[in-house]
Amino acid sequence: MKDIALLEAKCADCGRLFGHPSLGDFAYGEVVLCTADGKHYATVDAFNEFAVQVRAVVKSGSTSSIWPALAALADPVAGQQFTTSVHCPHCASNNLEYWGGQKVGVTCVPEVSFATVAKLSPSLLAQHMALAISQAHEA
Numbered sequence: 001m002k003d004i005a006l007l008e009a010k011c012a013d014c015g016r017l018f019g020h021p022s023l024g025d026f027a028y029g030e031v032v033l034c035t036a037d038g039k040h041y042a043t044v045d046a047f048n049e050f051a052v053q054v055r056a057v058v059k060s061g062s063t064s065s066i067w068p069a070l071a072a073l074a075d076p077v078a079g080q081q082f083t084t085s086v087h088c089p090h091c092a093s094n095n096l097e098y099w100g101g102q103k104v105g106v107t108c109v110p111e112v113s114f115a116t117v118a119k120l121s122p123s124l125l126a127q128h129m130a131l132a133i134s135q136a137h138e139a
């Protein structure tokens with residue numbers, strides 16, 4: 001868990017304002033993921049043990065290309081899959097008028113977990129990763 005600034009965002013679909021946790025532009029190797037319904041957030045670190053394995057499979061020099069794959073492999077929260085985009089907590093849209101606005105508070109954000117995929121055998125894990133990576137490239 002870590003305290004992260006909540007920045008203002010405005011949904012372009014329902015017009016409501018909400019705060020989303022943001023690490024800002026200066027975070028290196030770490031991002032905040034958001035569930036598809038916009039209700040839960042978690043941080044993921046490109047240097048944790050599992051992310052390092054994914055990076056080895058992706059074989060990409062850039063860390064940014066692994067985020068969608070890590071989001072797809074992360075344990076869902078309340079049945080919701082993680083995504084790399086901010087979703088409105090009121091209508092679940094990721095069509096935002098703006099985000100990263102003024103600071104509206106601070107929130108405690110847990111780290112994402114990979115318990116489900118970590119239990120897989122190495123060959124199944126490789127299949128899951130390949131699938132997540134190909135889906136991430138299509139998205």
Ligand SMILES: [Zn+2]
Nearest residue numbers: 011014088091
């Ligand atoms: Zn909305």
